[in-house]
Amino acid sequence: MDKAVFPALRVVPDRQAEGSAYRQVASGLRRAIAAGQYPAGRRLPTEAELVTATGLSRQTVRRAFQELVTDGAIYRVRGRGTFAVPGDGKYLRSFGSVDDLMALSLDTEMQVVEPLHVLASLEAAASLQVDDDIVMCMSFVRLHEGSPFCFTRVHVPMELGRRLAGLPEMAGLTEPGTRGRVTVISLLERVSDHPIHGALQNATAEAATPELARRLGCAAGLPVLRIDRLYRDRELRPLELAVNHFNPDRYSYRLQLRRVDAAVPQAGPL
Secondary structure, eight states: OOGGGSGGGSSOOOTTSSSOHHHHHHHHHHHHHHTTSSOTTOOOOOHHHHHHHHOOOHHHHHHHHHHHHHHTSEEEETTTEEEEOOOOSOEEEEESSHHHHHGGGGTOEEEEEEEEEEEEOHHHHHHHTOSSSEEEEEEEEEEETTEEEEEEEEEEOHHHHHHHHTSHHHHTOSSTTOEESOOHHHHHHHHOSSOOOEEEEEEEEEEOOHHHHHHHTSOTTOEEEEEEEEEEOTTOOEEEEEEEEEOTTTEEEEEOOOOOOTTSOOOOOO
């Protein structure tokens, strides 16, 4: 295998990087597949070849393959190897945890539409359970391979917003059009006194407004997927409200549903 395909994965990733090592391996494979390096019939690297190329453990590499199989991005043929599933050009991610959402920054970028600013919003304030109608807000499009597939507007309580504004990563995201490989929830995790424990999610569809259509590169009136997520800590205190709109022509959303083990005590509702 040519190590140049994975130049960023030859060493164990830095602990401060967003996403665990196996997700970074999976992201590298996704990028290689998207770039056409593994067309139909061409075998992907074996686990052993990836271990040699990345310097990571076999367990880490195997978990990366398992994630891509679950996502439907690759398939395995006994005795022949692993191959990429022919795609339709959409960005596909499978989510089963908040950590999966934090790992979006591995293979996507955010492009700022509205930098972090103070906003008066009764609706957002009610969701975040703050005492008045003042919150801090930021909006951006998320890009994959340079194409926008999601428009997001996030709202956070004022105190958390002030802390976010003081992070080095936010210093480069103060003007419309600037880009960064970060997720707001990962940054929020660093400044909050209470870690994110879960999210309450509502999904629906609505017609794209002219402004939303311009942001997402789709036709006005096209049905788009809207997903609202309210991130909360273990005590169910709201930390962030994110309102996302997805272009269905460029994005495929997959949610993993897992059985609850009755023998394992649960921490409570999300």
